Amino acid sequence: MIAAVRGQVMVRRPDHVVVDAGGVGYRLAVSAETLKAVPATGREVFLHAELISREDSLALFGFASEEERDLFGELISVSGVGPKVALAALSGGPVRELLRAIASGDAKRFQAVPGIGKRTSERIIVELREKVAGALEEEVVLSGGTGEDPRGLARDGLVNLGYAQIEAERLLDGVDGADAEELLAAALRKAGSSKSRAA
Numbered sequence: 001m002i003a004a005v006r007g008q009v010m011v012r013r014p015d016h017v018v019v020d021a022g023g024v025g026y027r028l029a030v031s032a033e034t035l036k037a038v039p040a041t042g043r044e045v046f047l048h049a050e051l052i053s054r055e056d057s058l059a060l061f062g063f064a065s066e067e068e069r070d071l072f073g074e075l076i077s078v079s080g081v082g083p084k085v086a087l088a089a090l091s092g093g094p095v096r097e098l099l100r101a102i103a104s105g106d107a108k109r110f111q112a113v114p115g116i117g118k119r120t121s122e123r124i125i126v127e128l129r130e131k132v133a134g135a136l137e138e139e140v141v142l143s144g145g146t147g148e149d150p151r152g153l154a155r156d157g158l159v160n161l162g163y164a165q166i167e168a169e170r171l172l173d174g175v176d177g178a179d180a181e182e183l184l185a186a187a188l189r190k191a192g193s194s195k196s197r198a199a
Helices: 032-037 066-076 083-090 095-103 118-144 150-160 165-172 180-198
Strands: 004-012 016-021 024-029 044-053 058-063
Touching (some): 004 024, 016 044, 024 044, 024 058, 024 083, 044 066, 058 066, 058 083, 066 095, 066 118, 095 118, 118 180, 150 180, 165 180
Antiparallel strands (some): 044 058
């Protein structure tokens, strides 16, 4: 199992890079987002990796962050989403934005990806929404500790997802919940419904 590759960039293309690690050239398929973090040819790079084994092939995928690799793993767990389509989805924006789209139920964000139709984009939302919210809740608890109020934790969670502080306050305004998780879920539902009304 190849979990990471560190070495010198030999080739840098729009859809892949080749990294010389200890005299072996590893070809890693990458998203447009990861490519932004890959330096010029001849410079050193470190990429998290995922090896996908099929009956007739082995394919190595590279990621600038563990967060992106984790989301890749979640995406390919959805029926109808293969590694190439998942990589195309990850090319659609920063990981935080994609997590926010999933959490707020923004299926249209994924319909724009080649290879993802309406049904598949909706399946992504249905299957991953709770996982994304769960991961976010853990992050909020870890970053906030136990002394903070639930509203403050929920606000921090929204900020962690990429919302501006003022946006997070606006989304939490008027929503009710017994704890940070409920407040966060209500705020994300509010964000999703205001987006669909605007569309």
